[in-house]
Amino acid sequence: MKITKITTYRAPPRWMFLKMETDEGVVGWGEPVVEGRARTVEAAVHELSEYVVGKDPARINDLWQVMYRGGFYRGGAVFMSAIAGIDQALWDIKGKVLNAPVYELLGGRVRDRMKTYCWVGGDRPADVIAQIRERMAHGFDTFKMNGCEEMGIIGSSKAVDAAVARVAEIREAFGNTIEFGLDFHGRVSAPMAKVLVKELEPFRPLFIEEPVLAEQAEYYPRIAAHTSIPIAAGERMYSRFEFKSVLERGGISILQPDLSHAGGITECVKIAAMAEAYDVALAPHCPLGPIALASCLHVDFVSWNATLQEQSIGIHYNKGGEVLDYVLNKDALTLDDGGYALPFSGPGLGIEVNEALLIERSRDVADWRNPLWRHPDGSVAEW
Ligand SMILES: O=C(O)[C@H](O)[C@@H](O)[C@@H](O)[C@H](O)CO
Numbered sequence: 001m002k003i004t005k006i007t008t009y010r011a012p013p014r015w016m017f018l019k020m021e022t023d024e025g026v027v028g029w030g031e032p033v034v035e036g037r038a039r040t041v042e043a044a045v046h047e048l049s050e051y052v053v054g055k056d057p058a059r060i061n062d063l064w065q066v067m068y069r070g071g072f073y074r075g076g077a078v079f080m081s082a083i084a085g086i087d088q089a090l091w092d093i094k095g096k097v098l099n100a101p102v103y104e105l106l107g108g109r110v111r112d113r114m115k116t117y118c119w120v121g122g123d124r125p126a127d128v129i130a131q132i133r134e135r136m137a138h139g140f141d142t143f144k145m146n147g148c149e150e151m152g153i154i155g156s157s158k159a160v161d162a163a164v165a166r167v168a169e170i171r172e173a174f175g176n177t178i179e180f181g182l183d184f185h186g187r188v189s190a191p192m193a194k195v196l197v198k199e200l201e202p203f204r205p206l207f208i209e210e211p212v213l214a215e216q217a218e219y220y221p222r223i224a225a226h227t228s229i230p231i232a233a234g235e236r237m238y239s240r241f242e243f244k245s246v247l248e249r250g251g252i253s254i255l256q257p258d259l260s261h262a263g264g265i266t267e268c269v270k271i272a273a274m275a276e277a278y279d280v281a282l283a284p285h286c287p288l289g290p291i292a293l294a295s296c297l298h299v300d301f302v303s304w305n306a307t308l309q310e311q312s313i314g315i316h317y318n319k320g321g322e323v324l325d326y327v328l329n330k331d332a333l334t335l336d337d338g339g340y341a342l343p344f345s346g347p348g349l350g351i352e353v354n355e356a357l358l359i360e361r362s363r364d365v366a367d368w369r370n371p372l373w374r375h376p377d378g379s380v381a382e383w
């Protein structure tokens, strides 16, 4: 079998799909994207396709090494997202050729179902109580929200009080009938992270995510020393080689590699195993579409330390497109009571893509950009 063509479709809300065709008619799908830089990743995918088109899709490990080591400069969000999407499509093809779900090709399931969580609130966390109630009605009991708005390097006690009040209100309304993570989204600097984790400690959030930016990862052990709240991070780290030092330094309790940013299934299975060796939980990051989510779930089903799966149904970014829009076999991604995902029965990634809708929506798609925030003094604020 030979790979004959790679096509990319940028589509709302802010996603990109990759279609990989072969000379025997088997097609694989991937979801390479960096949110807000889709066209850059698209260019990278087509550059990398020079190494992939004409090759045997069965040789995933060699193609991965060629895409990663074949360039003198390597790693980073763009290249590793491009590799991720190509890798996902290669696994999809392999599963379809061997008529088996990807998790079977990775040694079979360690669990019968996978717990997922959903987002509530928006960029500026609001209405979280009402949204939690609404999602609880659909069976969810685990949530994530932004932990704060803009926060200066030395933030105000008013901003800290707002973050704490929101969490206190959640615990007041729901007690421990629900769990929730707080995503600081890299908005907080090290000095304020210590203040916030101390003030939030009494409310026991399930985890605090990106308490500081990934480029400040050396602070994770110091922040962890100030709190018993598990620290989560990983969406802005892109390979084993980045996660290696984070795991060695300690402080991280939950690793959140993104299957569409960190090199795909081939790389994230290895990252999951590294985390297990350090007794660190796996909770893949996934604010994206159905192929990304399916790729996460196949890794979850074979990783003993997989604990929670993010999924983007109802997330505040999904304007103009939802996870199931592009899926023909929607029951494959139906989350059962309690927000659990069940194992795929179909071959490959298990998703049948609605290519006609994809083509239609890719004709006129806006270039999504994340907001550019500024502090009151006019300086750029982390979004
Ligand atoms: O945890 C999450 O889902 C992420 O922090 C998410 O909000 C970002 O990755 C966003 O997709 C960037 O455009």
Ligand SMILES: [Mg+2]
Pocket: 183, 185, 209, 210, 235
């Ligand atoms: Mg996050």
